[in-house]
Amino acid sequence: MSLKVLPGTPSCFVCGDKKENSRSLELNICWDEDDEHTSISFVPDGSWCGYEGIVHGGILAAILDDAMAWAIKALDDRTYVTAKMNVTFKRPVQLHGHYSASGFLDRKEERRAYTSALIQDEDGNTCVEAKAVFVLTKAI
C-alpha cells in the first residue's frame, strides 16, 4: 500500500488549517495510489459530539463528503461540487475511538461523478456509508 498525503484546503472545515479556519477538524487526507481511494484517520474528541459520547452525524457526513471530493480530485484536477449525498448510519461513532474514512470514485458520466465512501472502526466494522453525485462546475 502506497499512501500519499494530499495538501488539503486551508479554509476547509474538514481538511483545513486552524490558522485559516479556527473550527477546522484539521484532518489529513491520504491517497492510496495502489487501490485508488482516499483514507482519513481520526479520533473524535468531545467537540464533535451530538448526544454525549456519540459523534454528530453531520460531522461524519462532512468527513465522508471530503473523502469523496478528494477521491475525485486525486484523479481529475477539475472542480466538482456535491450535488446529492445519501448517508446511512449503521453503528454509532464513539468519542475517543479510532476510525478511518475511505472515499472512492466509482464512475464518471459526462459532468457527473458517482462516488462512495465509508467509515470503519478499528475492528473493520462499517459504521457509516455514503453514496454521492458530484457535478463538474465552472463556478469555483
Ligand SMILES: CCCCCCCCCCCCCC(=O)SCCNC(=O)CCNC(=O)[C@H](O)C(C)(C)COP(=O)(O)OP(=O)(O)OC[C@H]1O[C@@H](n2cnc3c(N)ncnc32)[C@H](O)[C@@H]1OP(=O)(O)O
Ligand atoms: C486547491 C485544491 C482544491 C481541492 C478541492 C477538493 C477538495 C475540497 C473539499 C471540500 C469538499 C466539499 C464539497 C462540497 O461541500 S461542495 C458545496 C456543496 N455543494 C454545492 O454548493 C452545490 C450547489 N449546487 C450547484 O452548484 C448546482 O446545483 C450544480 C452545479 C450541482 C448543478 O447545477 P448546473 O446548473 O451546473 O448543472 P445542471 O442542472 O445543468 O446539471 C448538470 C448535470 O448534473 C446533474 N445533476 C445536477 N444536480 C444533480 C443532483 N442533485 N443529482 C444528480 N444529478 C444532478 C444533471 O442531471 C446534469 O446531468 P447531465 O444532464 O448533464 O448528464
